[in-house]
Amino acid sequence: xxxxxxxxxxxxxxxxxxxxxxxxxxxxxxxxxxxxxxxxxxxxxxxxxxxxxxxxxxxxxxxxxxxxxxxxxxxxxxxxxxxxxxxxxxxxxxxxxxxxxxxxxxxxxxxxxxxxxxxxxxxxxxxxxxxxxxxxxxxxxxxxxxxxxxxxxxxxxxxxxxxxxxxxxxxxxxxxxxxxxxxxxxxxxxxxxxxxxxxxxx
Amino acid sequence: xxxxxxxxxxxxxxxxxxxxxxxxxxxxxxxxxxxxxxxxxxxxxxxxxxxxxxxxxxxxxxxxxxxxxxxxxxxxxxxxxxxxxxxxxxxxxxxxxxxxxxxxxxxxxxxxxxxxxxxxxxxxxxxxxxxxxxxxxxxxxxxxxxxxxxxxxxxxxxxx
Numbered sequence: 171x172x173x174x175x176x177x178x179x180x181x182x183x184x185x186x187x188x189x190x191x192x193x194x195x196x197x198x199x200x201x202x203x204x205x206x207x208x209x210x211x212x213x214x215x216x217x218x219x220x221x222x223x224x225x226x227x228x229x230x231x232x233x234x235x236x237x238x239x240x241x242x243x244x245x246x247x248x249x250x251x252x253x254x255x256x257x258x259x260x261x262x263x264x265x266x267x268x269x270x271x272x273x274x275x276x277x278x279x280x281x282x283x284x285x286x287x288x289x290x291x292x293x294x295x296x297x298x299x300x301x302x303x304x305x306x307x308x309x310x311x312x313x314x315x316x317x318x319x320x321x322x323x324x325x326x327x328x329x330x331x332x333x334x335x336x337x338x339x340x341x342x343x344x345x346x347x348x349x350x351x352x353x354x355x356x357x358x359x360x361x362x363x364x365x366x367x368x369x370x371x372x
Numbered sequence: 373x374x375x376x377x378x379x380x381x382x383x384x385x386x387x388x389x390x391x392x393x394x395x396x397x398x399x400x401x402x403x404x405x406x407x408x409x410x411x412x413x414x415x416x417x418x419x420x421x422x423x424x425x426x427x428x429x430x431x432x433x434x435x436x437x438x439x440x441x442x443x444x445x446x447x448x449x450x451x452x453x454x455x456x457x458x459x460x461x462x463x464x465x466x467x468x469x470x471x472x473x474x475x476x477x478x479x480x481x482x483x484x485x486x487x488x489x490x491x492x493x494x495x496x497x498x499x500x501x502x503x504x505x506x507x508x509x510x511x512x513x514x515x516x517x518x519x520x521x522x523x524x525x526x527x528x529x530x531x532x
Binding site: 179181185186188189192193196199200205206207208209210211212213214215239250251293294295296297298299300301302303304306307308310311314330333334337338339366 | 494
């Protein structure tokens with residue numbers, strides 16, 4: 171048998187093993203950071219005093235969480251699962267008839283229009299953070315449901331998708347400029363008015 | 373026949389592995405780019421609650437983190453099991469939050485100082501009293517944009 175020409179090849183069959191070893195090592199050690207959450211704005215420390223706003227009781231949707239995680243919504247005990255539907259019904263009630271896209275019951279005892287409707291969230295100092303987040307999630311979800319519905323009707327896309335794309339820095343600026351108007355318009359249809367009063371101490 | 377017999381006595385033909393280093397490097401670069409190094413080790417338990425209506429936090433340089441939770445097991449002997457605040461690498465009291473935010477804000481470039489977000493990474497078992505105190509501190513230093521960092525998942529799982 172004739173000898174092969176050239177340098178003998180190094181047996182590199184184990185290179186694949188090394189590659190897999192590296193792969194598995196990094197797979198195990200990598201934690202992809204979970205940096206997503208509920209965005210909220212806190213109320214400023216000293217409210218502007220020159221404006222004297224009178225808010226009618228019927229335009230406020232009060233949500234109270236007690237220390238056991240029970241909900242008191244508009245002075246009635248409510249299950250957390252029904253909160254989203256109740257908030258949606260309140261927001262799009264449209265009692266004064268000025269809101270032509272609302273599909274609510276137009277109950278005169280509930281909110282006038284989405285512009286005026288305010289959700290007020292109060293909690294106890296002993297309330298669990300997890301419960302608080304669930305309630306926040308449901309209330310933000312109520313706004314998002316309504317906004318999605320209107321965005322679907324006007325632009326054929328979900329509001330949450332449009333907003334995420336608008337906020338994503340990788341979106342080309344031409345698309346972003348186009349989305350800006352749309353996102354703004356939907357936000358103005360259902361402005362997010364979620365007030366967090368100071369925690370009660372009792 | 374001799375055509376077939378010839379192959380038997382030869383060595384195993386080696387698979388060309390010239391491209392394997394490339395593959396390894398590709399993997400290495402991929403993981404190097406996606407891995408984020410933790411800049412502070414956690415001293416508190418941090419099981420975040422779940423939520424569905426979440427927004428991604430873009431632009432990491434504009435975020436200030438505050439961790440809240442029970443001290444991890446090795447610190448529980450010293451610090452007890454009441455939820456505590458962690459700023460950078462150490463435990464802090466509520467009054468230190470304001471000055472911490474101001475100090476962090478001063479480190480950032482001028483043009484983004486007004487658009488900073490405070491990410492609250494709070495353990496689901498913490499109670500709202502501490503969070504309310506933190507929120508009060510944040511309002512005092514005018515850091516009004518907060519993000520309650522959560523995992524993505526069914527929010528009702530929080531209640532179990």
